Amino acid sequence: MILKNLPVLLMTALTAFAANSIFCRLALEDLSIDATSFTCLRLLSGALALIIICLLSRKSWKLSSPKPLPVFSLFVYMICFSFAYIKLSAGTGALLLFGFVQITMVGVALIQGQKMSAVAWLGLSLAMLGLVYLVSPGVRAPDPLFAILMALAGVAWGVYSLCGAKVTDPTSSTASNFMYASVLAVLVSIFTFESVHFTTKGIALALASGIFASGIGYAIWYRVLPLIPVTSAASLQLSVPALAAFGGIIFIGESLSLRLLISVLAIIGGIALVIQQNRKVSDG
Numbered sequence: 032m033i034l035k036n037l038p039v040l041l042m043t044a045l046t047a048f049a050a051n052s053i054f055c056r057l058a059l060e061d062l063s064i065d066a067t068s069f070t071c072l073r074l075l076s077g078a079l080a081l082i083i084i085c086l087l088s089r090k091s092w093k094l095s096s097p098k099p100l101p102v103f104s105l106f107v108y109m110i111c112f113s114f115a116y117i118k119l120s121a122g123t124g125a126l127l128l129f130g131f132v133q134i135t136m137v138g139v140a141l142i143q144g145q146k147m148s149a150v151a152w153l154g155l156s157l158a159m160l161g162l163v164y165l166v167s168p169g170v171r172a173p174d175p176l177f178a179i180l181m182a183l184a185g186v187a188w189g190v191y192s193l194c195g196a197k198v199t200d201p202t203s204s205t206a207s208n209f210m211y212a213s214v215l216a217v218l219v220s221i222f223t224f225e226s227v228h229f230t231t232k233g234i235a236l237a238l239a240s241g242i243f244a245s246g247i248g249y250a251i252w253y254r255v256l257p258l259i260p261v262t263s264a265a266s267l268q269l270s271v272p273a274l275a276a277f278g279g280i281i282f283i284g285e286s287l288s289l290r291l292l293i294s295v296l297a298i299i300g301g302i303a304l305v306i307q308q309n310r311k312v313s314d315g
Contacts, residue, residue: 040255045267047248049274052125053282054240055116060283064233066113067223071216072237073245074109078209080246085203095207104191106212110219111184118177120285122276122295123165127178129272130162130298131185132192133265137305139193147305154304161297164290171290201253209245265306269299 058064064072085092116124137155141147147155166178191208198204220227256264272295279285 040251044248044252045270047244048271050244051240052121052275053278054236056121058233058236059117064229065226067220068229069237070109070113073241074209074213074216076238076241077245078206080242081206084250097211101194101208102211104187105208106215107187108184111180115177115181118174121279123173124181125275126272127181128185131182132189133302135186135189151305154301158298158301161294165294171288202250
C-alpha cells in the first residue's frame with residue numbers, strides 16, 4: 032500500500048517542508064506573532080502531532096531521555112529559522128537553509144575522511160559561489176543579519192539530521208526532541224516577554240507549521256525514507272527551495288529576482304553534482 036502511494040507521500044512530505052517557510056514568513060512578515068512565540072507553538076504542536084501519530088500507529092509512546100546535541104541543534108534550528116523570516120523572503124530563506132544543511136553534512140563527511148572526486152569538488156564550489164552571490168551586497172541582497180541567522184539554522188538542522196541518521200525510531204525520537212526543545216524555547220520567551228504578541232492569524236499559522244508542515248510532514252518523510260536510496264532522498268530535497276520560492280510567489284506575492292534565480296541554479300546544480308558523484312562512489 033505504501034509503495035503504491037509512494038510518489039504521493041513523497042510529494043506531500045516535500046511540500047510540507049516547503050510550507051514551513053510559507054507559514055513562517057506569512058506569520059512574521061506583518062508581525063502577526065513574535066518569532067519566539069511562533070517557535071514555541073510550532074514545537075509544542077509538532078510534538079503533540081508526532082505523539083498522536085505514534086499512539087495511533089503502535090498504541091504507545093514514551094518520552095526518551097534527553098540527548099543534549101540533538102535537542103540543542105533542533106532548538107537552534109527552530110529559533111533561528113523563525114527570527115530569520117522576519118526579513119527574508121520564503122524562497123531566499125529556504126535556499127539558504129537548504130544550502131547550509133547540505134554543506135554541513137558534506138563538511139562532516141569530509142572531516143570523517145570521505146573522499147570526493149574532482150567533479151564533486153566542482154559541484155561543492157559551485158554551490159558555495161551560489162551562496163556567496165545570493166548574500167553579496169546589492170539592491171536585492173538579503174539582510175546580512177537575517178541571512179546569518181538562516182545559515183545558522185541550516186548548520187543546526189544539518190547537525191540534527193546527522194544525529195538522527197542512526198536512530199531506530201525517528202518519529203518517536205523527534206517527538207521527544209520537540210518536547211525538550213520547546214522547554215528551551217519557553218525559557219527564551221521569558222527573556223523576550225516584553226516583545227511577546229500574537230493574533231489569531233499568527234497562532235493559526237504557527238499551529239499549521241507545527242502540526243502539518245512539521246509533525247505530519249516529518250512522520251511521512253521518516254515513513255518513506257527507508258523505501259528509497261539515500262542519494263534519491265537527498266536529490267528529492269533539491270526541490271524544496273524551488274517549491275518554497277514558488278509558494279512565496281503565489282501565497283505571499285513575492286517576486287522571483289534574477290539574483291535568486293541564478294543562486295538557485297548554482298546551489299541546486301552544484302549540490303546535485305555532489306550527490307551524483309557520491310552515488311557513483313557508493314555504487315562503485
